[in-house]
Amino acid sequence: MDTCAICPRTAPDGSRACPVCADDLHAWLAEIPRQAALLEEEFVAPSAAPARGRLGGTGRAHAPAPADLRVLTLLGPGRYDPAPGTDDDGTAPITAVLAAWAGHIAYWYPAVTRDAHGTAHTQPCDQAWPAEGRGITSWCTWHTRYLPYTLALPLTRAYHEQISDLVHRLRALTHTTPRRRAMAAPCPSCDAGGLTWTDGQWRIVCQVCGHHLTPEAYDEHAAAVLRLRTGAALSA
Ligand SMILES: [Zn+2]
Numbered sequence: 001m002d003t004c005a006i007c008p009r010t011a012p013d014g015s016r017a018c019p020v021c022a023d024d025l026h027a028w029l030a031e032i033p034r035q036a037a038l039l040e041e042e043f044v045a046p047s048a049a050p051a052r053g054r055l056g057g058t059g060r061a062h063a064p065a066p067a068d069l070r071v072l073t074l075l076g077p078g079r080y081d082p083a084p085g086t087d088d089d090g091t092a093p094i095t096a097v098l099a100a101w102a103g104h105i106a107y108w109y110p111a112v113t114r115d116a117h118g119t120a121h122t123q124p125c126d127q128a129w130p131a132e133g134r135g136i137t138s139w140c141t142w143h144t145r146y147l148p149y150t151l152a153l154p155l156t157r158a159y160h161e162q163i164s165d166l167v168h169r170l171r172a173l174t175h176t177t178p179r180r181r182a183m184a185a186p187c188p189s190c191d192a193g194g195l196t197w198t199d200g201q202w203r204i205v206c207q208v209c210g211h212h213l214t215p216e217a218y219d220e221h222a223a224a225v226l227r228l229r230t231g232a233a234l235s236a
């Protein structure tokens with residue numbers, strides 16, 4: 001057991017991320033395609049559709065919003081190099097960020113090949129190929145599949161940081177953030193009423209002390225709290 005590469009919690013054996021940080025990544029990789037679809041709907045679809053104004057000879061029906069260029073770049077193709085020290089100016093296309101990270105991850109992934117004499121060689125993979133094409137959704141599926149492997153690599157912290165940046169950049173443009181619900185039972189660790197459950201996230205996390213539990217563990221805990229309270233009320 002080691003400390004999580006991202007936060008002060010403990011990471012399970014064989015992983016550099018604690019369950020809460022791993023859960024963040026799972027949720028973000030599921031959120032990115034949804035956010036990208038929202039962006040497309042909001043900024044790209046209206047101007048891509050035949051502009052009604054054109055029929056009257058006045059050109060575009062809508063002047064392009066200032067966000068258009070940023071959005072088109074984000075959703076478009078392009079290259080991106082996340083090597084340490086390179087600064088992302090916030091305009092790297094989503095697929096390029098995901099492809100570049102997949103390349104880094106694949107490099108760590110040992111591929112076994114056999115030469116003409118039948119001798120097996122283990123060497124790094126030189127490419128990552130998502131099975132279903134190279135759109136945003138396929139890249140996110142690829143990243144989700146490789147997550148247990150990725151989280152054992154020294155790049156865990158930088159990966160968490162950049163996927164987080166990407167999600168927050170998308171949220172800022174779509175003005176859409178996953179809903180966070182406050183849970184009724186107090187935290188089993190610090191007793192504060194800080195337990196919350198965020199849409200898309202697997203675990204319930206205490207915002208006060210950082211304690212986390214699975215939905216099943218929460219249900220058991222909440223039932224025990226309720227039994228305790230009703231018992232106290234009955235004996236009062
Ligand atoms: Zn952590």
Ligand SMILES: [Zn+2]
Pocket residue numbers: 187188189190191192194206207208209210211
């Ligand atoms: Zn707590």
